[in-house]
Amino acid sequence: MGGGAEASGDGSVAVEGDIRQSNVYANSIIHNHPPAAAPAYSPRHQLPSDLPDFTGRETEVKNLIDALDRNDGGAAAVSAIRGMGGIGKTTLAVHAARRLLHRYPDAQILVNLQGHSEAPSLTPVEAMAHVVRAFHPELKAEDDPQRMEAIYRSVLAGQRALIILDNAADTAQVESLVPPPPCGLIVTARESIPLHGAVPLKLGLLPRGESVALLRSAARPARATEEEWDRIAALCDDLPLALRVAGSFLAHAEDCSAADYIADLTDARNRLDHLTVSGTRGDVGTVLAHSARRLAEGDPALAALWQCLSVFPADFDRPAAAAVWEINEEKDAVESLRALLERALLLYDGDTKRYRLHDLMRPLARNVFEGVFNKDPTPGSSQRIEQKRNNFILYYMDSLDIANRKILEGRRQALTSINFYLEENTNISNVRIFIEENRNIYNISQNSDKKLILEMLLLKFNLSYLNRCMIIYTIAHIADSYEYWRSKGEHLLYNWSVLTELGSRKNSVDYYEDALIVARKIGDRRIEGLSLSNLGKSYAAMDEMQQAVDYHRQALTIAREAEDRHAEGINLISLSNIYFSMNENQSVIETISQLLDIARETGDRAMEGSILSTLGLVYARLKNMHQAISHHEQALFIARERKNYHEEYILLGTLGVSYKILGNIKKAIRRLEQALALPEATDSPQSNHYKTILKTLKKNAPRI
Structure with missing residues (x-):
């Protein structure tokens, strides 16, 4: 041929x-x-x-x-x-x-x-x-x-x-x-x-690397970043036909960039509409729909069960499927799951023993009886899906309760809990989002106890972040495998702002102190440094400045040992802020001078300008106006270089006042005039103050 x-x-x-x-x-x-x-x-x-x-x-x-x-x-x-x-x-x-x-x-x-x-x-x-x-x-x-x-x-x-x-x-x-x-x-x-x-x-789905390679080949000569190629492959869920169709579209759509196409594909409800090429046989949705229609026509009861699984946003295990289907025994759900698997309507991971709907099949499952309504064994798909979503919510709510109770029951039970959190994170998050979005209209049943439980669910899922931390710290004390904890290291520390938002600052200190104990026990200096730095921030937020300084200095030592300039800079910034609030001006100067070296070494001009400006303020506080002016003039040069007009306005005004204090009226007038000439002066509350100073200086200038 x-x-x-x-x-x-x-x-x-x-x-x-x-x-x-x-x-x-x-x-x-x-x-x-x-x-x-x-x-x-x-x-x-x-x-x-x-x-x-x-x-x-x-x-x-x-x-x-x-x-x-x-x-x-x-x-x-x-x-x-x-x-x-x-x-x-x-x-x-x-x-x-x-x-x-x-x-x-x-x-x-x-x-x-x-x-x-x-x-x-x-x-x-x-x-x-x-x-x-x-x-x-x-x-x-x-x-x-x-x-x-x-x-x-x-x-x-x-x-x-x-x-x-x-x-x-x-x-x-x-x-x-x-x-x-x-x-x-x-x-x-x-x-x-x-x-x-x-x-x-x-045949299974392509590994992500092969998906991206296929997509890029099909999309020539279209261009995209590595992140965009990966995102499109993910939205196609690594299905070869979808990847080829997406690539063909990008190759021929002159007015659609990769970013535009990603935006089109992001809405799962309409994704299949954007995965088509000329002719219905090149329509990904049409190709996949053949399986759905054959199922609905040949086995409507199984089709209804498949439809119910569309409530899962991610992968799931047999107990979860049984709960959604309202089947008491897990083993009784296996036959239907296996039948769907045999028809290639489900995907299965043998390592995790979890099932999932392909992302592009989920909307087809939800609408499996569309066009063949007479085949629906219990007509009313919307009501069926709503009821199964209720089952989905209750299952994960109950499972979360069980996981929380198992935390302190010993190592094996605690490991079960942590695995539950890690495996089911997407499903749990989806439950939380759904309830928040439907809080005023969602009604699970007429049972008042269940209504009360749903009201509590919002609080429980908000706290799940803290509960997860508690699980990890508990396991850390009883775990004896360094490699296990090395692999879980990223989960030891949660962002400080999240912890302090969800709980008190004192609680965040307790969590970080536990993390510090774990880090030292397993000899992980990186986690130890992060724990010390977060402890310093927590104590500073509680106005316990001396303890904050002690923790940041320890974290600074570890950062320098590792030659981690980023971590070193973060701790130096925190220390300089603490010293500034304590009026320890000399310590501020010493700390910021070290930070200035890092900024110049890394070529970070924005950071360098900010540091010079801060040093100028510290010297002004010490009445050392020559040093204050010197540092502010250097900062002004960088602000103009970067076309940062807001910073330029502030520095010009500050310099005008400094030159006035020093008695250099000519330079004071010049800097104030330059400040007031900038557009930023129009809405600045300082402008009137600068105008008054300038008027006084000009009035008295001939006599000086």
Whole structure:
């Protein structure tokens, strides 16, 4: 097939040649400009062109080739690829088939079984006829399945042919199509296809690095930052079809930047509307919706359960699913979860043993009965979803209570609690946000006790930040694994402002003192320095200045040991502020002078100007006007260099007053006039004061 590439399976995308000179379409033929000359057509060799930018999947490609690149051994080599729509099953099958031409040189035949498409699915007889005609175009199809199967097997007998049955609906559609040896067979399907002797291969989402690489390749020549590429890949939830469609859009949309496109994709409710290319078969939503419609029509009860799972904003475990479904025993939920998993309507992480809806499938799950309302087993999707959301909220509320109670029950129980907080953070946060947004209209039931619990929930989730800290500190005292705590180090300290906002400053001191004990116990100097610095800020906020100074000096020592100039600067700033409030002017000068060295070393002119200005104020307080003026003049130079007119106005006014004090009337008048000439003087409350001083100076100037 010259000059183009054919994508036959729903969710596949074909691209050929230089992507910058091509269009990208799903399930279509794409021609370059100008098209290449087509070679002689042979009905036995039907493989589409391989994608020039095929990305990743090294392990899957190897497993697929290993399954098919072998002697017959008395049976055909069979592999069944399954995965959700748009995951790249057809693309992988074609890519591997291209590498198996030496094993199957007689024929490579691709049959689109249309299992998930607008067109009716092919019957086994129709699929067999497609294969047979590749060898005998004149042969008429038989209506009798047994006679057609006999012809099918007779034609393929002794042939080294590779058959790709793409987009299969179910096992019944393909089980009679398994060819005789030495043929090979690849079946692609969204659902599991358990064929005898077949090597199963399940395709998952692309790793983020491969997603970004695919996106960038499809988007050439569009440009974006690394953060923007990563964000778009995340919004596509690493689905290959969505990534290719997004890349194609960026490549051709001259008036839409990556930032603009991210804004369009951010709203999950409308995201699928922005993931389309020419033609309905290039519409990500349409491709994915085939699975949803097939479920609603074939198993409405399971479809209703799937719809209920759309209340989860993130991944979930079996107990959570059972609670939402109102199933008493977790084991009774497993069968339905497994059925959805087999249909590629759920994703599953074997390491964490958690399920989730693909982000692009969630809106389809929520509206699964749209267009087939007569299939809804208990009509009223909105009421069903509202009730299941209530179940979702109650489940996490109860689970939070249990986790809090387990904190002090020993190491194993406490570890269970911390894992709960870390795993369920997104779901818990979603509950909190939902209740806050619907506080006045949300009514879970007529049960007054449950209403009271909901009112308490706001407080409990606000406190969950503190509870999480308490868990961590409790575990720290009983943990004996340095590496474990090294991995949890980032969770030891929470932002000081959050802690003081949610609790008293005294409580924040208690938490940081616990963190300090932990840091010293495990020998982590970085965490020790952060704890000391936060303790210094906490004590300063309580006006206990001497203790604040002691803690900041210890933190400063650790920062200098680590040559951490950022941490050193933060502690020096805090110390200078404390000394300034204590009127310890000489200490302020010494501290700020060290900070000035850092600013000049790092080339931070804004920081340098601010420090010089502060030093000028300190010297003015000490009545050392020459030093005050010297530092303020340097700061003025930097303010003008940076075009910071507000700072320039303040410094000019300050210098005018300083020169007046020093008796240099000429310079005082000049600086005050310059200050009042700036636009910033218009709304400044100091302007009238400066005008009065200037008037007095000019009046008395001739006599001086």
